[in-house]
Amino acid sequence: MDIQFYGANCVVLTIKGQRFVLDDNLAELGAKSVLKPGDIALYSGAHTKPTVETKLVIDYPGEYEAANVSIYGIAAQAHMDEAGKQTATMYKIINGGVSVLLAGHIYPDLSDSQLEAIGMIDVMVIPVGGNGYTLDPIGAQKVIRAVEPKLVVPVHYADKALNFPVPQQDLDNALKELAMEPQEHVAKLRVKESDLSDLTQLIVIDKS
Secondary structure, eight states: OEEEEOSTTOEEEEETTEEEEEOOOGGGGTSOOOOOTTOEEEOSSOOOOOSSOOSEEEOSSEEEEETTEEEEEEEEOBTTSOTTOOOEEEEEEEETTEEEEEOOSBOSOOOHHHHHHHOSOSEEEEEOOOTTTSOOHHHHHHHHHHHOOSEEEEEOOOOTTSOOSSOOOOHHHHHHHHTOOEEEEESSEEOOGGGOOSSOEEEEEOBO
16 A cells, blocks of 8 residues: 655555545645546545546545445544534545554544544544644644554645645644654655554655
C-alpha cells in the first residue's frame, strides 16, 4: 500500500494498482483535482460531484468492499457540528493486514462505540491546521492518544498554493504543539505490515 499527499485533506492510497482518493476538494481551493477515471473516491463530508468517471463514490457511513479492499465508514461529529449531529465520516481501510484510518474534519472526543469500530490502526491520517476549521494539534493529540496508531500522518496545514476559507497553522508550529518529532519525511509512504513498529511514530509525507 502506497500513500501520497496532495494538500488539504487529500490523500491517495494505491493498493494493487487501484487508487482510493480521499477528499479531493482541491479544485474548490484553487488547485487542480487529482481524481482520475477509474478511481474510487471517498469523501468525509459535504462535497461537489466528481468531474471524472470514478469507479465508485463513497460518502456515507457503512461497510463497503471495493477492489478486494474492505472499507468501513464510521459516522462522526464534524468539527463544526452542533453537539449530537454526525455529518462527518471517518474511513477505516484494511488490506493485507494493514489498516488505515482517514480521520477527516472530526470533533476530537470519540465515543467508546466509535473507538470499538475503529479498533487497531496502523496508519492514521489526521488534520492539524486548526483555527476553528478542523482539528488543531491539541485535538489531534487527543485522537492520537485514544486510537494509538503505529504511524501518524499530519495533513491539512498551511499551504501557499491553496486558498483555505480559514488560515491554517503551518506544519512546523503544528508539530511543536503536537509534541511529536517527525521520524522521517517521505515523498510517498509505502506501508508494509512487517515494517511497522509498536511505538507511535509521526511521518510527514511531502506534498506531491
